[in-house]
Amino acid sequence: MSYCLIVDDSAVIRKVARHIIESLEFETDEAADGSIALKKCRENMPDAVLLDWNMPKMDGMAFIKALRQEENGKKPKVIFCTTENDAKHISQAITAGADEFVMKPFDKTILETKFQQVGLLD
Amino acid sequence: MTPDQFNFLRAFLKEHSGLVLGEDKRYLLDSRLNPVAKQFNHASLSDMVVALKRPGAQKLSDAIIEAMTINESFFFRDMTPFDNFRNIMLPHMLKERATSRKLRIWSAAASTGQEGYSLAIELLEQKSKMSGWRTEILGTDLSTEALAKARAGAYTQFEVQRGMPSNLLMKYFKQQGAEWMVAPAVKSMVTYKPFNLLKEFRSLGQFDIVFCRNVLIYFDRETKADILQRMAKQMAPDGYLVLGAAETIIGLSDAYKMVPGVRGLYQRSADKAAIPAKAKTTAAASDRWKAKKATAIPAVKPRTARPLRAVASSSRTNLFAKNR
Numbered sequence: 001m002s003y004c005l006i007v008d009d010s011a012v013i014r015k016v017a018r019h020i021i022e023s024l025e026f027e028t029d030e031a032a033d034g035s036i037a038l039k040k041c042r043e044n045m046p047d048a049v050l051l052d053w054n055m056p057k058m059d060g061m062a063f064i065k066a067l068r069q070e071e072n073g074k075k076p077k078v079i080f081c082t083t084e085n086d087a088k089h090i091s092q093a094i095t096a097g098a099d100e101f102v103m104k105p106f107d108k109t110i111l112e113t114k115f116q117q118v119g120l121l122d
Numbered sequence: 123m124t125p126d127q128f129n130f131l132r133a134f135l136k137e138h139s140g141l142v143l144g145e146d147k148r149y150l151l152d153s154r155l156n157p158v159a160k161q162f163n164h165a166s167l168s169d170m171v172v173a174l175k176r177p178g179a180q181k182l183s184d185a186i187i188e189a190m191t192i193n194e195s196f197f198f199r200d201m202t203p204f205d206n207f208r209n210i211m212l213p214h215m216l217k218e219r220a221t222s223r224k225l226r227i228w229s230a231a232a233s234t235g236q237e238g239y240s241l242a243i244e245l246l247e248q249k250s251k252m253s254g255w256r257t258e259i260l261g262t263d264l265s266t267e268a269l270a271k272a273r274a275g276a277y278t279q280f281e282v283q284r285g286m287p288s289n290l291l292m293k294y295f296k297q298q299g300a301e302w303m304v305a306p307a308v309k310s311m312v313t314y315k316p317f318n319l320l321k322e323f324r325s326l327g328q329f330d331i332v333f334c335r336n337v338l339i340y341f342d343r344e345t346k347a348d349i350l351q352r353m354a355k356q357m358a359p360d361g362y363l364v365l366g367a368a369e370t371i372i373g374l375s376d377a378y379k380m381v382p383g384v385r386g387l388y389q390r391s392a393d394k395a396a397i398p399a400k401a402k403t404t405a406a407a408s409d410r411w412k413a414k415k416a417t418a419i420p421a422v423k424p425r426t427a428r429p430l431r432a433v434a435s436s437s438r439t440n441l442f443a444k445n446r
């Protein structure tokens with residue numbers, strides 16, 4: 001089973017996302033900010049990361065830059081999932097190494113389509 | 123509304139739009155037509171039906187038909203048809219039409235435009251292979267409201283996220299307030315026009331590729347068979363037909379053959395070989411997404427993974443440079 005790490009400072013969003021992603025038959029784990037997420041990635045590199053942008057301590061941008069420097073850090077498909085919803089942020093995320101970008105609010109159809117598009121589902 | 127009136131409306135809809143409503147669908151009529159009755163100042167559906175029976179009730183008649191259409195659509199809906207477009211249909215046409223360099227595509231139930239624009243974007247992504255080509259995408263639909271939205275080319279955040287990959291969103295859309303507008307370069311490739319599939323097709327001309335998706339499901343067998351048969355006559359001898367995921371020609375028409383190993387893709391029958399072996403190889407090598415169903419296409423690097431960086435920095439500017 002593939003493994004997806006959900007990184008968001010809101011417990012509610014994590015729960016909603018977790019519910020959807022588990023229904024896509026992923027194992028999941030949660031992290032409340034980038035630094036916790038990075039630690040978890042070092043222990044067990046996920047196949048996918050659903051990543052919020054604004055978080056305390058280490059935000060999504062800092063996280064993805066650090067992740068991509070890690071050994072094996074290019075492996076996970078990283079999907080930003082954030083209230084930022086303008087072209088500038090999307091471009092920035094993509095330049096930093098994100099594979100896809102979801103603008104909140106999202107639903108199951110949107111997450112599922114994005115997962116398909118980056119090749120996480122068959 | 124009396125049972126007679128209910129049946130009158132069912133017959134009316136079948137005759138004018140092909141829509142077949144089961145006897146158990148009364149709630150659907152109620153919920154969709156009550157607003158129409160109000161709009162035309164009728165106290166009840168019953169009164170509205172009486173008015174509909176009078177001669178000259180064209181406006182009311184159109185509004186009823188319109189209100190019963192289901193316009194749901196997504197960009198790159200179901201993905202596989204668009205993978206097939208890129209990997210099988212286009213390579214075939216690029217080869218077979220190398221001299222005429224003309225390609226005509228019909229989105230036969232275009233709805234709010236997502237299908238036509240997805241095809242236009244696929245063509246633009248292949249621009250380097252298509253210099254000097256004249257391509258035309260015609261989108262037709264019964265619903266003038268849906269077509270107005272298609273022509274406007276403005277979509278909500280929700281709508282673009284249902285199917286449009288972020289890199290293509292950056293490249294071919296521009297954000298305007300809460301909406302995302304399709305780039306003029308994409309828009310200019312598609313023509314939208316009201317057209318009823320129950321009507322004679324001849325005026326539309328001949329097509330190389332027909333997307334007729336998620337509309338036949340609303341019709342009865344006879345109507346489906348009739349449309350498919352007449353559609354074949356509007357298609358080039360090697361033309362492709364693409365149906366929706368829940369639709370098939372099996373048992374309905376012998377004017378098409380299935381493209382072997384490719385689900386949901388048909389080609390007019392009684393002519394040249396379907397896919398040259400070479401096109402199949404291309405399919406495997408450049409597939410953007412994992413094929414959803416177990417077709418012969420192995421999963422390779424998705425296209426989204428490739429040009430993101432370049433896209434993020436440059437292409438958007440180019441496409442919109444003109445209308446700044």
Ligand SMILES: C[S@@+](CC[C@H](N)C(=O)[O-])C[C@H]1O[C@@H](n2cnc3c(N)ncnc32)[C@H](O)[C@@H]1O
Pocket residue numbers: 138139140141191192193194195196199230231232233234237262263264265268317318319320334335336337366
């Ligand atoms: C569910 S949408 C399909 C949109 C798109 N092809 C897709 O697959 O996403 C069905 C469309 O068929 C149109 N339609 C229904 N009956 C029709 C008819 N008799 N002639 C033309 N279009 C019709 C409706 O107006 C509606 O926009």
